[in-house]
Amino acid sequence: MSDELKTPLLDELEKGPWPSFIKDLKSMADRPMVKDLLGQLEKSYRDKRGYWKHGGLVGIMGYGGGVIGRYSAIPEDFPGVSHFHTVRVNQPSGWFYTSEALNEIMDIWDEHGSGLTNMHGSTGDMVLLGTTTQELEPIFRELTAKDWDLGGSGSDLRTPSCCIGPARCQNACYDTLALTYNITHKYQDELHRPMFNYKYKIKMSGCPNDCTAAMARSDMAIIGIWKDDIQIDQSAIAEYVDSGFNIQEYVIEKCPTKCITLEGKELKIDNSDCLKCVHCINVLPKALSPGKERGAAIALGGKAPIVEGALFATLIVPFIEIDEENGFEEVHDLLERIWEFWDEHGMNRERIGEFIERVTLKTFLEGIGVEPMPQQITQPRDNPYIFYEEYYEEETE
Amino acid sequence: MATTERRTDIGPPHYDKFLHPIIKENYGKWKYHDTLRAGVLVHVGETGSIYTVRAASPRLISTNFIRLMTGLATKYSDGYLRFTSRNNVEFLLGNKDNIDPLIKELSDNGVPVGGLNNSISNVVHTQGWVHCHSAATDASGLVKVVMDELYEYFVEMKLPHKLRLAVACCLNMCGAVHASDIAILGLHRTPPRIDHSTLPNLCEIPTTVASCPNNAIRPTSIEGKTTVKVDEDKCMYCGNCFTVCPAMPMADPLNDGVSIWVGGKISNARTEPMFTKLAIPFLPNNPPRWPEVTEAVKNIVEVYAKNAKPYERVGEWINRIGWPKFFDLTGIEFTKYHLDDFRYAGTTYRRSMHNRY
Ligand code: HEM
Ligand code: HEM
Ligand code: SF4
Ligand code: SF4
Ligand code: SF4
Ligand code: SF4
Numbered sequence: 001m002s003d004e005l006k007t008p009l010l011d012e013l014e015k016g017p018w019p020s021f022i023k024d025l026k027s028m029a030d031r032p033m034v035k036d037l038l039g040q041l042e043k044s045y046r047d048k049r050g051y052w053k054h055g056g057l058v059g060i061m062g063y064g065g066g067v068i069g070r071y072s073a074i075p076e077d078f079p080g081v082s083h084f085h086t087v088r089v090n091q092p093s094g095w096f097y098t099s100e101a102l103n104e105i106m107d108i109w110d111e112h113g114s115g116l117t118n119m120h121g122s123t124g125d126m127v128l129l130g131t132t133t134q135e136l137e138p139i140f141r142e143l144t145a146k147d148w149d150l151g152g153s154g155s156d157l158r159t160p161s162c163c164i165g166p167a168r169c170q171n172a173c174y175d176t177l178a179l180t181y182n183i184t185h186k187y188q189d190e191l192h193r194p195m196f197n198y199k200y201k202i203k204m205s206g207c208p209n210d211c212t213a214a215m216a217r218s219d220m221a222i223i224g225i226w227k228d229d230i231q232i233d234q235s236a237i238a239e240y241v242d243s244g245f246n247i248q249e250y251v252i253e254k255c256p257t258k259c260i261t262l263e264g265k266e267l268k269i270d271n272s273d274c275l276k277c278v279h280c281i282n283v284l285p286k287a288l289s290p291g292k293e294r295g296a297a298i299a300l301g302g303k304a305p306i307v308e309g310a311l312f313a314t315l316i317v318p319f320i321e322i323d324e325e326n327g328f329e330e331v332h333d334l335l336e337r338i339w340e341f342w343d344e345h346g347m348n349r350e351r352i353g354e355f356i357e358r359v360t361l362k363t364f365l366e367g368i369g370v371e372p373m374p375q376q377i378t379q380p381r382d383n384p385y386i387f388y389e390e391y392y393e394e395e396t397e
Numbered sequence: 398m399a400t401t402e403r404r405t406d407i408g409p410p411h412y413d414k415f416l417h418p419i420i421k422e423n424y425g426k427w428k429y430h431d432t433l434r435a436g437v438l439v440h441v442g443e444t445g446s447i448y449t450v451r452a453a454s455p456r457l458i459s460t461n462f463i464r465l466m467t468g469l470a471t472k473y474s475d476g477y478l479r480f481t482s483r484n485n486v487e488f489l490l491g492n493k494d495n496i497d498p499l500i501k502e503l504s505d506n507g508v509p510v511g512g513l514n515n516s517i518s519n520v521v522h523t524q525g526w527v528h529c530h531s532a533a534t535d536a537s538g539l540v541k542v543v544m545d546e547l548y549e550y551f552v553e554m555k556l557p558h559k560l561r562l563a564v565a566c567c568l569n570m571c572g573a574v575h576a577s578d579i580a581i582l583g584l585h586r587t588p589p590r591i592d593h594s595t596l597p598n599l600c601e602i603p604t605t606v607a608s609c610p611n612n613a614i615r616p617t618s619i620e621g622k623t624t625v626k627v628d629e630d631k632c633m634y635c636g637n638c639f640t641v642c643p644a645m646p647m648a649d650p651l652n653d654g655v656s657i658w659v660g661g662k663i664s665n666a667r668t669e670p671m672f673t674k675l676a677i678p679f680l681p682n683n684p685p686r687w688p689e690v691t692e693a694v695k696n697i698v699e700v701y702a703k704n705a706k707p708y709e710r711v712g713e714w715i716n717r718i719g720w721p722k723f724f725d726l727t728g729i730e731f732t733k734y735h736l737d738d739f740r741y742a743g744t745t746y747r748r749s750m751h752n753r754y
Contacts, residue, residue, distance in 0.1 A: 016542070019507055020541060050648060054639070093409070096415035098477060099470045102463060102467050106463055106464060115459050119480055120484060122523070129457075168440050168449070185408040210663050211482055216575060250707060254667050277666055304565075304568075304569065349641075
């Protein structure tokens with residue numbers, strides 16, 4: 001066993017007012033795994049480089065993902081982290097917990113793992129950091145006994161995640177928690193057994209504030225939207241005016257289409273010009289709320305730069321009803337058409353965003369059976385190189 | 398337990414089990430919310446109010462930290478708590494009188510409360526040297542030193558608008574930093590070092606060749622074994638090849654470091670979502686406290702705080718004043734690296750006479 005743990009560089013990270021992960025990790029340094037993790041990290045801080053191997057394949061029987069193999073590149077020096085695998089545990093919708101449920105997971109993790117976690121990973125899972133191959137099956141059994149299951153990894157449906165939605169937000173235009181729960185359960189096979197060209201992330205935000213960053217971070221962004229008029233409580237508007245709040249400067253002038261006016265203490269919105277940007281609703285939460293005809297817009301293809309460059313998602317369906325009574329059938333139907341077309345024509349390691357760029361929006365829409373609409377673009381083409389598919393032949397005159 | 402049936406594909410438990418009774422009653426029936434003070438919200442529903450206390454978390458946390466949180470939740474919020482999409486911890490309180498004692502106990506344990514509205518919320522970040530082979534820098538350490546410096550902006554709401562920070566330790570961007578107000582991005586600056594002795598066994602040649610977005614990789618033969626070579630002039634150090642081929646490591650202690658990006662935004666409020674743009678092409682890795690990075694980020698935050706108008710995000714502010722003035726005000730040097738030379742580079746060239754002089 002290695003000697004006493006000395007971490008002069010990491011100790012510098014115990015200073016300062018922000019909570020220190022080093023202090024926290026050190027509270028567990030009596031565990032060989034945590035001790036050697038700190039030792040290896042100290043060495044990284046000294047040498048300015050990481051010491052992890054581009055690991056190997058490990059997993060749970062019957063699952064193709066959810067566990068990620070991780071090995072130290074210098075196990076002779078740090079045997080405690082020679083195996084340091086990650087277990088991704090599917091979070092509940094909205095990341096809600098009770099103390100009791102979280103403590104149960106922590107009991108399992110204290111017994112079978114390092115005791116370190118990320119709460120949560122960027123995709124949404126609880127990320128349990130650091131265990132060995134032989135502990136995987138016991139962890140899996142104990143987690144499932146408490147009703148928890150693994151999340152996704154590899155070329156599969158990644159763990160869907162959502163904003164807090166109707167559980168605590170008056171802006172929510174559909175039930176993000178219910179849809180996330182539904183999709184996660186309906187597509188367990190796609191989530192646990194990688195069969196896609198590449199990863200497929202779904203994020204659900206209840207309104208265009210997009211608190212889950214779905215437009216940038218998911219292959220499929222399901223974003224709540226309304227179609228009719230913003231609801232206005234005029235007495236609350238009067239209270240804002242009386243309180244001295246500058247509605248003119250902070251709301252009216254900030255509206256992107258200047259479709260709001262204030263007449264005395266009465267606010268008027270020309271809803272035919274409203275872009276559903278939500279600014280006014282954010283600033284005047286007591287007076288304004290989204291309309292009553294609610295649903296979602298679906299955009300596809302958001303991603304970070306790897307491989308071909310970063311993309312925001314492209315709007316594909318401007319409005320879809322999110323119908324819980326109907327078992328969310330319309331969403332399933334669209335999702336399955338997308339997967340089918342991507343599966344047939346996409347390439348290995350090609351995210352849906354890059355796929356759409358390659359085959360073009362026109363072909364993609366045809367492939368998934370969605371009509372072209374002016375809402376899907378910022379402007380019609382400005383180049384004249386049009387591939388005409390219909391033209392007259394002499395004899396059809 | 399060994400005798401129980403093996404359960405698979407059960408999915409996560411239903412969230413219903415974890416909702417505070419007041420939340421259950423008012424689910425979908427919230428009328429409005431109000432900010433009571435930094436880090437404390439009230440949501441008013443039809444039949445009651447729920448109070449939220451938002452606490453910071455380093456995200457890389459131990460079961461000790463989590464048990465501290467669950468202990469406080471049991472004591473003050475009827476055992477209900479949640480995490481936000483930026484990894485803050487939120488306590489959901491039915492009883493208003495518990496707010497102060499909860500905040501006091503959090504603070505006694507070194508956990509600040511804040512991150513709401515016109516403040517800096519928790520930093521979305523990645524694994525870094527703690528846990529990833531791809532990392533050009535550490536993530537948790539950078540977050541710690543930057544937030545030590547910007548602490549006041551977490552616990553107070555004194556910025557023109559919300560400010561979202563993110564850290565990613567390589568271009569894979571597991572933290573998706575490409576749409577944040579200010580992003581810290583670790584990067585490599587040298588091509589992969591090829592280990593020809595292991596490559597033929599570890600890597601599939603066609604996949605490795607195909608992985609490169611710039612077609613810089615070609616098959617070649619060394620001592621009768623098929624391996625690959627890299628056209629170093631074409632390489633942009635993205636690490637795609639390393640993702641598929643472990644024999645092409647990127648780590649280079651001398652040249653790895655950090656870049657700073659600004660002006661991204663996710664929300665649709667007022668203006669459309671925007672990508673972050675390059676502010677500083679390179680700062681050295683200088684652990685444990687990265688002084689060059691903390692100074693650079695603090696400078697941008699302070700110049701923004703001083704010059705932006707209310708409800709202007711960093712990107713909106715820069716779009717109003719123009720990029721020349723951004724570089725002027727921040728004193729950041731404009732270099733040839735700020736000119737894009739990848740796909741769609743032309744879309745960033747000025748094609749008008751619209752400039753402020
Ligand atoms: C064509 C081949 C490969 C592809 C496309 C590939 C792709 C990826 C991707 C996308 C990830 C991110 C993981 C995620 O977010 O789920 C990953 C992680 C990883 N890969 Fe590969 N990989 C390949 C080959 C390999 C090989 C040959 C090894 C080992 C010898 C390896 C070891 C790892 C490890 C250890 C991780 C993740 C570690 C962690 O999260 O801690 N990969 N790979
Ligand atoms: C091989 C080392 C890698 C490690 C250790 C790693 C680790 C992780 C982890 C732990 C997460 C959070 C997962 C969750 O919540 O379930 C994540 C998310 C992510 N990964 Fe990786 N990853 C690796 C490679 C890659 C590669 C090769 C790519 C790019 C193709 C990639 C892109 C992403 C992105 C964009 C996210 C965030 C997605 C979101 O915001 O939901 N990662 N990664
Ligand atoms: S995305 Fe909209 S509905 Fe969801 S939490 Fe954010 S503001 Fe509320
Ligand atoms: S939502 Fe946006 S566009 Fe619509 S009225 Fe409000 S500020 Fe104007
Ligand atoms: S951003 Fe890069 S270095 Fe950091 S965790 Fe993701 S893959 Fe690893
Ligand atoms: S680092 Fe990127 S650009 Fe360089 S060879 Fe590898 S894949 Fe190609």
